[in-house]
Amino acid sequence: MKEVSVPGETVYVEVEKELSVIIEIDGSSTVFPISVAAAEIFRETHPDVQIPVGISGTGGGMKRFGVGETAISNASRPMKDKEAAVAAENGVEFTELTVAFDGLSVVVNKSNDWVECLTTEELNLIWDEGSTVNNWNQVRSSFPDVEMNLYGPGTDSGTFDYFTDEINGDEGRTRSDYTPSEDDNVLVMGVAGDKGSMGYFGYAYYVENKDKIKVVEIDGGTGCIAPSEATINDSSYSPLSRPLFIYVNNGELARPEVYEFVKFYLENGSMLAGEGGYVGLPQSMYDDGLAAIAKYK
Template identity: 40%
Template sequence: MTDSPNRGVSRRSFLASTGAVGALALAGCTEGPSSGGSGDGGGSSGDSGSSGLSGEINITGSSTVYPVATAVANRFQQEHSGIDISVSSTGSGGGFSNHFCVGNSDFNNASRPITEEEKQLCSDNDIEYHEVNVATDALTVIVNDENDWVDCMTPEQLRQIWRADGASNWSDVKSEWPDEPISRFGAADTSGTFDYFKEAILGEEANHTSNYEATEQDNLILQGVQSDQYGIGYFGFAYYQGNKSAVKALGIDNGSGCVKPSLETAKAGEYKPLSRPLFTYPRKSALAEEHIAEFARYYVEQSANSSLIADEIGYVPKTEEAMQEELDALNEVIDEAQ
């Protein structure tokens, strides 16, 4: 690899190239570690590039968490050249059902908690796991840059646009808005972003419309909205953060005035109801292998690295205290596994 996210590559170019593509194999990276090593949060991984650790690690799951996993894996492999890491963007649900809960991956990233059905599938296949909160996201609603009629929406207005049998034209939502069809671009139903948006905006009483362009690839959502004046879409804040000049992010008025998505509003709990936790789930049996246990520790430590999580990727990092609690819990699981 020549473009490491922690070595001179801008957040925009990193997210544009990795935020939604299918898989990134990090095997064979030969660059040395960046100056500063693992930054605010990394300490467990020893001498750069010279450890005795070796082996493979397979990570599946959320496209939203994908940039975090990719950046962490890249840094870890710079310090441990004998480790080959594959990161695949399969969607949270696709990762659980097709890979992790059937024993074919070591970690599954998720942009919402594991569901009861997924828990049962894991149980049916004797897969035990540990939940790790790695960051906080501000799920972002975007419109075309030429959209001059709306800067903020209420959850109810979003519900009208995204529910089955809801609004067809913009004017159906608000009479003074254009009498033009709404073009929708959003996450596929295998995505944790889809699940979270449905729960937060539509609730239990409504179904998500099927009249939209559904994809696991955030860049396709971006391109769809960018090319259509009447387009609207949603994805994780980090992808918007890397493409601010391409589209417009809407604020959300949840009853206390319009609040724009940002790291600050998500951290303060002001961006409601679309702030959400992001997770990774290591498989407990995989943690019996030392190289996987070390990577899991490193992943948790990096969750408090603000230069990586906030500045480079665009999510809210863990506090040092919260990270240490996650690390203590992980170490207990690792002790049991080993």
């Protein structure tokens, strides 16, 4: 209520508060850099739209998304059936959109001068449930007697789900005596500060920290291959290449600002993937996404 002076009387006029428009995003730390880039660039022309982007891991983000707490959920794996069931129970209808390709990167300390490549069998030996490997010379006799310390995503992470499925044969199957975090920057710091370390996370975090950590080539049966834009794009970096997603609440898509943001995200998908440190999709895949959201315009 605002007081307005009028000769001979005082008049009170209702004044509508200026509200900030918010598009809340949460979920995968892997997809985080892409969504942050999208939010920052979008806000250059839409400064009244607030777009907070959180990191709670793919699973943590899905928990919030499924009960309608967020408009968009970043995900480094597809939504699970049980997560879709929770969304359905809460009346949350959604659209899955692929936004980039990633090459999950296995890394070691920069001073590690003995390992250049590991086979998927050796990764399984190290990371499988019940593994007692705690020294590099247990992986290969030619490796030195150096204590091995492991760093990896927590159980709410889509990266954790993907890695354990591909390397250990079952999603969630892993040794438990490693240092976990949903924040990949924490894992980077752990590996960078520990000579005997090994960790894994999304390609963007390796690219951003090449001066601190060293990537390990992976032999999935066809020879040693390092993650790069080319090997991720042609899937020769196997089996650790994967798509990245955002999930959008269809009810939120009916809001003009959400629709415009998601449209911007897809129209600039390749550029945003590059800004985030990942590999863009073929344009036809972004066009498919734009067609999927067009009915909410």
